[in-house]
Amino acid sequence: MKSEPNSYSIKDLQRDKTAFWDGVRNYQARNFMINDMKIGDKALFYHSNAKPSGVTGLATVCKKAEPDLTALDKKSIYYDPKATKKNPRWKAVTVRFVQAFEKTLSIQELRQEKALRNMSLLKTGQRLSVLPITKAEYEHIVKMAKKSYV
DNA sequence: GCCAACGTTGGC
């Protein structure tokens, strides 16, 4: 799950404990949250447009997708004129903080890993803010994070 | 700031 740290960072999640992942306005990303993300699922927290960009921590899904009502709020930056009360159009899961890495695993470091070669996050032109990862990819990145503490 | 690689919109 990607976020720009100047809008919502892993530190913000650490402080808040949980966060409703609102503001996703892409159908593919939304559908991942609705169809594929279940309570207890593990997630990587990724900082985009950051210095450096990369994985900065771990989270877990603690609430399944429910309507994202910021789409109905005209004052919200996430307002969507096509959303209605009957059909809010957008949904989002809630995630719980698990861990903040001491050091960001930068996208350059991730690209160097053969085990992550096929990771959807690293594919050119991918712009989805919510992306699926495999168990192997997740575990590999957790291992990398542990190594970087030594 | 640049720009490639998308997704979305809307006229037809």
Place this chain on the structure above:
DNA sequence: GCCAACGTTGGC
């Protein structure tokens, strides 16, 4: 349903 124009994302 096509597709040009436009807007956005995000690494660099």
